[in-house]
Amino acid sequence: MNIIEQTNSHIMPTYGRSEVVLDNGAGATIRDENGKSYIDFGSGIGTASLGYCNQAWADAVCEQVRKIQHTSNLFYHAPQAKFAEKLCAMTGYEKVFFGNSGAEANECAIKLARKYSFDKYGKGRSTIITLVNSFHGRTIATLSATGQDVFHNYFFPFVGDFRYAKANDIADLHEKLDDTVCAIMIEYVQGEGGVMALEQDFVDEIRKLCNEKDILMIADEVQTGIGRTGRLLAGEHFGVQADVTTIAKGIGGGLPVGICLAAKKCADVLGKGAHGSTFGGNPVVCAGALQVLETLDTPGVMDGIAKKAEWLRGEIAKCGEVEAVSGLGFMIGISLKTKKAPDVLKACLDKGLLVLTAKDRVRLLPPLTISQEELEAGLKILTEVLEA
Numbered sequence: 001m002n003i004i005e006q007t008n009s010h011i012m013p014t015y016g017r018s019e020v021v022l023d024n025g026a027g028a029t030i031r032d033e034n035g036k037s038y039i040d041f042g043s044g045i046g047t048a049s050l051g052y053c054n055q056a057w058a059d060a061v062c063e064q065v066r067k068i069q070h071t072s073n074l075f076y077h078a079p080q081a082k083f084a085e086k087l088c089a090m091t092g093y094e095k096v097f098f099g100n101s102g103a104e105a106n107e108c109a110i111k112l113a114r115k116y117s118f119d120k121y122g123k124g125r126s127t128i129i130t131l132v133n134s135f136h137g138r139t140i141a142t143l144s145a146t147g148q149d150v151f152h153n154y155f156f157p158f159v160g161d162f163r164y165a166k167a168n169d170i171a172d173l174h175e176k177l178d179d180t181v182c183a184i185m186i187e188y189v190q191g192e193g194g195v196m197a198l199e200q201d202f203v204d205e206i207r208k209l210c211n212e213k214d215i216l217m218i219a220d221e222v223q224t225g226i227g228r229t230g231r232l233l234a235g236e237h238f239g240v241q242a243d244v245t246t247i248a249k250g251i252g253g254g255l256p257v258g259i260c261l262a263a264k265k266c267a268d269v270l271g272k273g274a275h276g277s278t279f280g281g282n283p284v285v286c287a288g289a290l291q292v293l294e295t296l297d298t299p300g301v302m303d304g305i306a307k308k309a310e311w312l313r314g315e316i317a318k319c320g321e322v323e324a325v326s327g328l329g330f331m332i333g334i335s336l337k338t339k340k341a342p343d344v345l346k347a348c349l350d351k352g353l354l355v356l357t358a359k360d361r362v363r364l365l366p367p368l369t370i371s372q373e374e375l376e377a378g379l380k381i382l383t384e385v386l387e388a
Helices: 003-010 055-065 078-091 102-121 140-145 170-176 200-213 283-296 301-317 341-351 372-387
Strands: 022-026 029-032 037-040 095-099 127-131 162-165 181-186 216-220 244-247 258-262 322-328 331-336 356-358 361-364
Touching: 037 372, 055 283, 078 095, 078 258, 078 283, 095 102, 102 127, 102 140, 102 181, 102 216, 102 244, 102 258, 162 170, 170 200, 181 200, 200 216, 283 301, 301 322, 301 331, 301 372, 341 356, 341 361, 341 372
Parallel strands: 127 162, 127 181, 181 216, 216 244
Antiparallel strands: 022 029, 029 037, 095 258, 244 258, 322 331, 331 361, 356 361
């Protein structure tokens, strides 16, 4: 029985997998079990932020796993403390909560917002406004927060007190806002919703309303955060800091981590017993995540990401099949004139390039450390497929 047969025989069929068995990689290049190489423009849906088997990251993880691989949060350990300090210093947030995924980080943000409001105003102020076409995770609560009808199926009853406003529609936002609202939750770029960025005036209005009404602004940066858009956090492009920001994916460099960052006004809302996670802030994960931050904090690295992303976006836009290029930085959506995104994905795979899709668009999330040579090789394949 081969790997694909073993997988299909014993693992629930919850993923639409390509029939490729990946085996090993380095940088932005990964190889399958037969030795065929692929340039990866998806990086594990944005998680392998430093590429595959980055030497400094691998050394940090291996060194830690030989010291202590896990201890509960009933004790202290240095990797967690050092990582939290570095993360707060680089993002400007006061305190963090560690979980294991983006969905968990968003669950924490939802709980924090509702408790913040309950502590100050009592019951009846628990509604959270999210956006149409948003995606916040696959738990019951985060599916409920997700503003896409296709996800509101099968798993009834869903969690109540979520309301969906149209992205970039200030009038609709005001219509959805009332005295029951405790938070507005957004993605600066809607990834699963089609790689669509919010507009500056819409983000500014959200920040203003949250300030005026003492409701929390929550930014889901699970996909946009940690260098993906050419800034450490995508909120920097808009000149705002949300009261709560969630990150995951790229911060772990490939290991599972989800983090809820809280500004000073709500940093101590979740006290002892209000929330928890067995594996959250695991020593090995923290050691790897700290190396991700240290890499991004190296002079010139963030500027290099922004420049490479700008170059790639410009080259893609030159292709005659491309209708438009959306997103920010290395979070790229490609609208096509005649071809179908799933067909492009399959053709790219056959030629040795891994890409993603989102709605009707081709989606690219390359490793942040991808070399210019790998970018050019991947672009060559993508262009050949699009122009065929």
